[in-house]
Amino acid sequence: MPDTLLYQQDGPVVTLTLNDPERRNPLTGNDIVDRLLEAIARIEADDAVRVVILTGAGTAFSAGGDIRTMQQQATGDHGPMKLRRDYRGGIQRLPLALFNLEVPVIAAVNGAAVGAGLDLSCMCDIRIASEHAKFAESFVKLGLIAGDGGSWLLPKLIGLSRAAEMSFTGETIDARQALEWNLVSRVVPATELMDAARVMAARIAANPTHAVRLTKRLIRESLHSRLDTVLEMAAMFQAVSHQTPEHKEAVDAFLEKRAPKFG
Template identity: 65%
Template sequence: MTAFLKYEQRGHVVTLSMSQPEHRNPLTGNTAVPEFLAAVERIDADATVRAVILTGEGPAFSAGGDIRKMKEQSFGDVNGMRIREDYRGGIQRLPLALFNLEVPVIAAVNGPAIGAGLDLACMCDIRIASEKARFAESFVKMGIVPGDGGAWLLPRVIGLSRAAELSFTGRMIDATTALAWNLVSQVVPQDELLAAANRLADEIAANPPQATRMTKRLIREGMHMSLASILDLSAAYQALVHQTADHREAVSAFLDKRTPQFGG
């Protein structure tokens, strides 16, 4: 079977490309989840990686769940508890892995991101979209609920009211609306998407990698922790990065008016 996820590294930047364009890069009914988990583990263990780009091959970013497999699961003689365990041991491992990955991840949304495909984009830290991108939290159209964490992710990205509007209607929005709703931070022409994503990744990768990883962790933990707890965690992280060679290099380069060189 052909691999679902292509892993390519350029300097400090890894690009992950979903590569089943003939099926619009589905996240179920294939090896997508275990391949994502393996890629996250590889990235987390590689200190040379400072930024990640996630995109899709072909016209779609990801169509989400494989509807044909969904029919087999729902229409066949399958126990409900088995379906529950399939979710817990399958697609639900993906948001936990990406949430805990300390390296910043940029979703370069090249086309439609539907259902779990939209939620996958929301698992990333930054989203930029081509002008051909479309977005839909479309589970309700299939008579199901967001089973992959979308009910937690989407409101934190675009706010409760707009997340509810998308979730309750299943409506699709275009890239311009996504930008206005803060679902994405940039919209660029289709042929400039990966170049824009790489420029952003390079800008991130130019910074001290340990400070960047800890900053991401603070932002992620801040999504569910109290201010007092975040302040306490920030103090602990600050104590660590104050002792790094990259901190000393940053201060010295600033005072010497030169470009710093960070070794991680």
């Protein structure tokens, strides 16, 4: 089995590459979930990391679930309660980990993002698509539902009606339609995808780490919290931010009409 996840750090930017291209980077039937969780924990603990880029090797971002694994689950001695435990102790740990990761994650979607692969891209904060990217919430085509949080994630990104259309039909949309539906931020030529992701990462990494991480936390919490709860969190985060050296440097630099120098 290949090294299913490549971890590369270039200064403040970590690039994670799903690396099972012959099987189109599936998220089951291998150790990729555990590898991603290990990488997320490593990133969360490293203050030097300011941005993450997630992409796939080969022609696919991720084809989602491995069909042979599904066949074994359907025909083997797997009762529903065991399968439920497998989901909860397996792939369902991934959306929770990415939701709670305070470092921004950019999905550089290089090709097909299908089923759990689409949902993985939705777990990221920003999606940039190659012109060759395709997206499908295809679970119904296999008589399944999104067991990894897609039913919660997708409507928040593209709205209820379009999420229902994708989920009920299981049909594929191309990169241009994904852009029209706000599923991705931009579409670029395939040869420019990683450069575009790195430029975006550099723009984010140029800002103070604490401000970016706390901003992500507020955006994530706003998805399921009341306004007064988010305002209370914002008051505390802002009080902390006012006392940081980075804030003082930013204010001084503005008044002195120079570029700030953040550590």
